[in-house]
Amino acid sequence: FSYSVSHDLRAPLRAIDGFGQALVDDFPEHLPGEAKRYLSRIRASTQHMAQLIEDLLKLARVSRGPIERRTVDLGQIAQQVVGELQQRDPGRAVEVSAWDGMRAEGDPHLLRVALENLIGNAWKFTARSAKPRIEIGALKDRGRTTFFVRDNGAGFEMAYADKLFGAFQRLHSATEYAGTGIGLATVQRIVHRHGGRIWAEGEVGKGAVFFFTLAIAGEEAAAAEPVEEKAHG
Ligand SMILES: Nc1ncnc2c1ncn2[C@@H]1O[C@H](COP(=O)(O)OP(=O)(O)O)[C@@H](O)[C@H]1O
Ligand SMILES: [Mg+2]
Structure with missing residues (x-):
């Protein structure tokens, strides 16, 4: 509709x-x-x-539509996204680090859209930082990977951390930072379609971190190949 x-x-x-x-x-x-x-x-x-x-x-x-499952190099996509942002905004000098070898299982197109939004936000909300920095990385804990996009930009009040993912929800004024408030709702939809979780941490004036998981590889494998999984377990 x-x-x-x-x-x-x-x-x-x-x-x-x-x-x-x-x-x-x-x-x-x-x-x-x-x-x-x-x-x-x-x-x-x-x-x-x-x-x-x-x-x-x-x-x-x-x-809409089916979701693909492939091995995707999130670090490589992140680099491309940053390249595009830099090209559109050549005047900005942002220090970006995207870790190598960030593999994920998921839909290449959807994961790109997710990173475009998260890195695009980090790019936008560091526009007033003295030394803008963005880091895209992954944390591993017992076979579960949590990806993150961190910036040292405008940040936000933690009390509203859950609100950000609602459509049209914006914590910053349009005159300061342009936008529609639909980006994070889109990212959340993508993450949920992958069976993952997304959450954020922020501090006003210090920056923000957006974390997300995709389906837990172990659980997926267990569902698909219960015998294999037991043999390894
Ligand atoms: N990296 C960030 N740093 C600070 N605030 C953020 C960041 N990303 C998102 N937000 C907050 O969440 C709101 C919603 O984000 P989003 O849905 O992408 O909308 P938009 O980018 O159009 O403002 C933003 O307006 C902003 O208030
Ligand atoms: Mg946005």
Whole structure:
């Protein structure tokens, strides 16, 4: 449902934005300054709404369809994502470290979308840090791997740590940090579809860490091959 609605909303929105631009372009001398300012507000709003629709479409897409299970190199995907962010934002100097050999079992496309959102957030919320740093790594404990994306950016109040994953939930103002609040809902959906868990820790002004697990390899193997698992156990 949200997929087709989002889809149909795009065309009229493009028309509103396009004619707004046409007004500015075709009547440069006729429009008083105040009218131009109103028009630019209208266009900023339509563009924000277009982004909302785009993000809702992405959320709908990651929720549908079969999920692939492959061995994925999360470190490599992280490097690519960082490369793209740097290219889009060449003025930023962010120190990024992505650990090597972070293998995961999961859907390559969905895991990329998850990392795009988490690393994209880390990138965005370190925009005002003196020495922005992002670390993407993995913690291993008894065969269970917890991946994390850590930054030293704006952080957030721990009291709201669970709220962040709800759609449209934002703790920072749009004027300070642009966004729609749909990214983490998308990441959570992806992680849940993999049978994993996601949670966050943060401190205002110090930074944030987002942790996630995917299905526990041992449990998956146990479900698929009970005899094998026993033999090893
Ligand atoms: N790395 C981070 N550091 C601080 N706050 C964060 C971080 N990532 C997410 N948040 C908080 O969670 C909210 C929701 O994130 P998200 O769903 O990705 O929305 P958006 O990026 O569009 O704001 C953000 O608006 C912000 O308040
Ligand atoms: Mg985001």
